[in-house]
Amino acid sequence: MYSLNVPVPGRVAALAADLARELPGAYDRRRGEHTLVVKRLGDDAPPAVLEARARELLADRPPFAVRVDGIDMFEEATTGSSPVIYLSVESPGLFDLHEYLCEYFDPLPEIEGEDYTPHVTLARDCEMAAAERLCERDVESIEWVVDELSFLDAERSNEVGRVALG
Numbered sequence: 001m002y003s004l005n006v007p008v009p010g011r012v013a014a015l016a017a018d019l020a021r022e023l024p025g026a027y028d029r030r031r032g033e034h035t036l037v038v039k040r041l042g043d044d045a046p047p048a049v050l051e052a053r054a055r056e057l058l059a060d061r062p063p064f065a066v067r068v069d070g071i072d073m074f075e076e077a078t079t080g081s082s083p084v085i086y087l088s089v090e091s092p093g094l095f096d097l098h099e100y101l102c103e104y105f106d107p108l109p110e111i112e113g114e115d116y117t118p119h120v121t122l123a124r125d126c127e128m129a130a131a132e133r134l135c136e137r138d139v140e141s142i143e144w145v146v147d148e149l150s151f152l153d154a155e156r157s158n159e160v161g162r163v164a165l166g
Contacts, residue, residue, distance in 0.1 A: 001043050001154040002050050004101070006036040006094070006146050007162075008120055012068055015139065016087055016122050019071065022134055023085060023126040033157070034120050036066070036089060038149060039101040040108055047160070050105075051151050055163050057104055063147040063165045064093020068120060071135050078110045081125035085134060089118040094146070 008016075013034045041050040067090045074084040098116050107113035122134075151161040 002041045002047055003152045003154060004038045004041060004054055005150050005152050006038060006066060007148065007150050008034040008036055009144050011142050012087065012120060015142065016120055019134060020123045023123045023130050025126055035152060036118060036120050038094065039098055039105055040112065041105050051161060057101065058163050058165060061097060061165050063145050064091060065143060065145055066091040066094055067141055067143040069141040071137055071139060073131050073135055077124065083126065083128060083131045084124045085122045085131050086119035087122065089120065091118065094118050
């Protein structure tokens with residue numbers, strides 16, 4: 001599966017790593033592994049074709065602001081282990097871009113389109129009580145402007161390219 005992602009700034013990755021330490025036994029993401037998915041592009045075409053199509057669609061898309069402003073969770077994950085604890089994301093520009101890309105790349109049921117919840121995963125598969133305690137914490141809001149996106153190869157868990165916005 002290839003996806004288009006917002007590169008997560010170091011401040012957000014550090015916050016996510018620090019918070020994940022409060023969830024003993026959970027599967028957490030290491031610093032540098034945090035992602036913010038804009039849209040999954042699929043695996044129905046060669047990666048080069050998916051990337052070229054996305055680049056063409058993004059040619060005139062403007063940069064947009066993103067803000068991480070809280071902690072929340074999916075009690076039952078659509079896929080994988082549960083719960084999933086995450087940093088919540090606010091961004092009208094991100095929602096607009098996701099909606100736009102859903103017109104050209106089919107949305108995955110239950111996680112994209114109307115079900116899209118942008119987030120940065122802290123950890124998954126921990127005790128529910130620990131997750132609930134962490135979700136009650138306040139975090140300092142972090143805001144940044146997204147002026148480029150990355151292509152991620154989920155099978156190999158690595159970035160395979162970037163595209164500038166604007």
